[in-house]
Amino acid sequence: MSQYVSRLGRRSPAAPSRLRLGHRRPRRVAMLSVHTSPLHQPGTGDAGGMNVYIVELAQRLAAINIEVEIFTRATTAALPPAVELAPGVLVRHVDAGPYEGLAKEDLPAQLCAFTHGVMQAWAGHRPGYYDLVHSHYWLSGHVGWLAAQRWGVPLVHAMHTMAKVKNANLADGDTPEPAARVIGETQIVAAADRLIANTAEEADELVRHYAAHRAKVAVVHPGVNLDRFHPADGRAAARARLGLPQDALIPLFAGRIQPLKAPDVLLRAVAVLLDERPDLRSRLVVPVVGGPSGSGLAKPEGLQKLAARLGIADVVRFRPPVGQDQLADWFRAASVLVMPSYSESFGLVAIEAQASGTPVLAAAVGGLPVAVRDRRTGFLVQGHDPAAYARVLGDFADDPQLSARLGTAAAHHARSFGWDASAAATAEVYTAALQSHRRRSRAHHG
Secondary structure, eight states, X not given: OOHXXXXXXXXXXXXXXXXXXXXXXXXXXEEEESSSOTTSOTTSTTOSHHHHHHHHHHHHHHHTTOEEEEEEEOOOTTSOSEEEEETTEEEEEEOOSOSSSOOGGGGGGGHHHHHHHHHXXXXXXXXXXXXXXXXXXXXXXXXXXXXXXXXXXXXEEEOSSOHHHHHTTXXXXXXXXXXXXXXXXXXXXXXXXXXXXXXXXXXXXXXXHHOOOGGGEEEOOOOBOTTTSSOTTOHHHHHHHHTOOTTOBOEEEESOBSGGGOHHHHHHHHHHHXXXXXXXXXXXXEEEEOOBOGGGGGSTTHHHHXXXXXXXTTTEEEEOOOOHHHHHHHHHHOSEXXXXXXXXXXXXXXXXXXXXXXXXXXXXXXXXXXXXXXTTTEEEESSOOHHHHHHHHHHHHHOXXXXXXXXXXXXXXXXXXBHHHHHHHHHHHHHHXXXXXXXXXXXXXX
């Protein structure tokens, strides 16, 4: 919770009844996700943790009687204009540019068309139909800025990633975020009634890099679907289902294949490990589950070629993105999930893996030190030196019980990150945004 939300919680019970009545939740929220649909498969293209975040949050908000309509860009003519994702959650497909072949970098030119589609949907409703706009990522923030002003409702925005933070932590050869995005994010931070950050560090970055007002920033940790991600019948059963050897050391990478996520660091670490300990080759399996994304699309087979150059193609298994249920099995089957990312606002897969009973080896960046408890539920590494990751993988090879011991603690740790708690905290942010927006409106109108 932000300091602001915490202060709301401590308001004296003797507050005037008129003020207490003003603390109502929104009835219906317009949620904006311009560049990626909640219906897309996470792990490929631009679909990733943000997709999971939006789907899970929307469903949990609907469960506490806050209806959600998600506006996203139509990427196929096969889907109807509106799809019910769950009771109380509607996905609206907005025509804005060609269905296919439009890169995320080209989307700013389509924001006018997208905004027009959102306004058309709103025009078919009575006044006051939407109580609040919640935008995700900077592209959606610009549409949300206009929509919120036009409808006379508050704007709540979640950055998910920030250009200035990404540019300060670029992988070698990665493409910097453009100046237009930095300008756009700065405008959204100034315009939003509330900003939701995944961690206290992200909240500090909003203040430090974008001059956000501290009182407008609320920290709400993302959650994990504990009904899907849990230890279930254990590592051995998961390996049997996936056709993996029972006695193998299995360091797993799961996510979008792009320089930012640094899957190459895992491959280089495996090469270092095998150079030092060739005896491990016969019991090492390295699954890479995911598809190319972002700047990784320029070299979609780059990781396979790297594995060949490093001489480890025989131990690396490339798999396409999988559905959430099968992803949970990959997590259960792994000895350790490896996340050597250069930047992560939180790292949902780290919590999902831990909830499944698997420890995490991650870079100590962004929100990962919140998601992973160093030496208790996994290991955090400073920097991206493959040798440092290789040393930790060697520890897992030397101690067959290390995965189980850390995994038990990891599953316990992850249980505190349920989506119900995230939705309840988000609803409090909505309530605070509505209250302050009404206060400003009254002051403006005298």
